[in-house]
Amino acid sequence: MDFFDFFINVPENIVIVSPEFKILAATDTYLKTTMKTREDILGKTFLKEVYQNPDVSFEENPVILSIERAIATKKIDYLDVLRYDLEKSEEDGGGYETRYWEASHTPVLDEHQNVRYVIQNTHDVTEREQARKAMKVSEGKFKFLTDAVPQLIHTNDPDGSCNYVNQRWLEYTGLTYDQLMGMQWLDTIHPEDLPSLNQRRQQAIAAQEEYQMEARIRSKDGQYRWHLLKSIPMREETGEVVMRVGSVMDIHNTKIMVQEMLEANEQLSTLSDQLQLAYQQAEDQRVTMEHLIMQAPALFATLKGPEHVFTLVNFHYQNLFPKRELKGKTIKEALPEVIEQGFVQLLDNVFETGIPFVAEEIGVALDRDNNGQLVDAFFNIIYQPLYETGKVAGIIVFGYEVTDKVSLRKELETYKARP
Structure with missing residues (x-):
């Protein structure tokens, strides 16, 4: 196999252009990707007479600018991800097909260190970029939904380290996003509630189970309000926990009301056995109703x-x-x-x-x-x-x-x- 046969069979998108941007050679893979024949492209001006982009002038085309940098510096020039649509044949309906590319331009020098030609090697990263864009849209929807609800929503790594909070967290605490990341969100918990919360958290994380408990959280004005914290593990198909999703609901007013009711019943319990029985009945009813309130879905x-x-x-x-x-x-x-x-x-x-x-x-x-x-x-x-x-x-x-x-x-x- 001679060199030309070897070159055209290289399984890469490679095209060779002269310093005057004339197309000198291309691999079969490149021709298949661009839906052209050698007769269509050889000897023609790259990105001007062939593969032209109607929306960008030849002089301002980022690919041409990259080739010019490679010629000027005599060093490889790498092009960032670029959208460059390919023209479809009439058999395929015509028009253009959206594509994203990464490319490198390697100058080849002669014995006098002058650039003989430039080798362009491109990689089609359309699927990766479309997946990235889809992921960005999905993340945007997730953020919108979590910001829309009136609860404080956060997500954690499997070890309990916070990696996301919704806007409600920022508005309530007055802290920045970075100030709540990792384990720093625990700084907002009342010092008296923190030991029991940490103990319950660590038990649930070790057992890979959900947990729920009450704790006071500091607001941006320095006041502590009672909240109901709930954390649920999210698992892969294998059962492995990949993250935890937490929600925090303000129950301060209800908590105070229940505490006032408890205090009132405790005072009445000292009057007589009859009042003690009435208190116990009221307390049982309070606990039952409190359970219903706290567990309200x-x-x-x-x-x-x-x-x-x-x-x-x-x-x-x-x-x-x-x-x-x-x-x-x-x-x-x-x-x-x-x-x-x-x-x-x-x-x-x-x-x-x-x-x-x-x-x-x-x-x-x-x-x-x-x-x-x-x-x-x-x-x-x-x-x-x-x-x-x-x-x-x-x-x-x-x-x-x-x-x-x-x-x-x-x-x-x-x-x-x-x-």
Whole structure:
């Protein structure tokens, strides 16, 4: 096999050009990649008479500039990732096909150290760049969703080291992103709560299980508020934990209310055995209701279009209506009882204006068993507009039921109002 046969069979995208940018030779792989023949390209001006980019002038073409640098410096010049679309044949429909490339330009010198020609070696990195762009879009969606919810959301490495926090963390603590990374987020925990939190964390990490507990977290004004912290391990198909996802919910007001109720019951417990029994019953009821409040699941759904069609409904949201199918139906079709209660108008306003709607302890009468009997319920909710290409395309619904919390507060008020 002579040198030419050897060269054209090299399995690389290689083209050789003269200092005047005339194409001198190319490998078969290069011709296959660019969908050209040797007759199409040999002797023609590179990127001007062939492979031209209609959107970039020859003189300003970054590939030409890289070749010129290689000629001027007589050293290899590497070109960063570049989008360079290839013209498709008429048999393939014509037009251009999007491609991304990495390239190097190697000058070959003669015995007088003058550049005889330049070897361009290119690598098609289209799949890698498209995957990178898709990953960036996915990360952007994840950040948008975590920033949209009213909770403090974070992710951790398997060892518990923080590697991401949502905007709520930054707004609540007043700290920067970097100040919460690694184990620094633990600096926001109240010193009295930190030992027990660390012990529970380490046990859960070692056992590769989820954990949940209460702790006080410092706000940007230096005040500590009670929060419910929950961390769940995310596993690969092999079962190996690859990361942990954490959520933090503010329960300060409920915690204080429960503590006040406990203190009131403790004072009454000293009056008599009868009051002691009443206290114990009240305490049992408090613990039961506190458990319901603390374990209240988050509700999540997405509504698409001006008709508010359910496109995603999580388990806890669906569990509100066990005898109904929500997904694929409009809000009016799925939940007719909320139409007259004004919730469709609220959704319409968010969709039309792009202004989020946030409400605490909002009441709604629900036909939970789909039997025509309405039951009052209360929720903390947020309707967050969902944008696509700069326009509102749907609404994210996030919240959690606080019916037990509202009922408990009313009971406490009645209890305190007794003579």
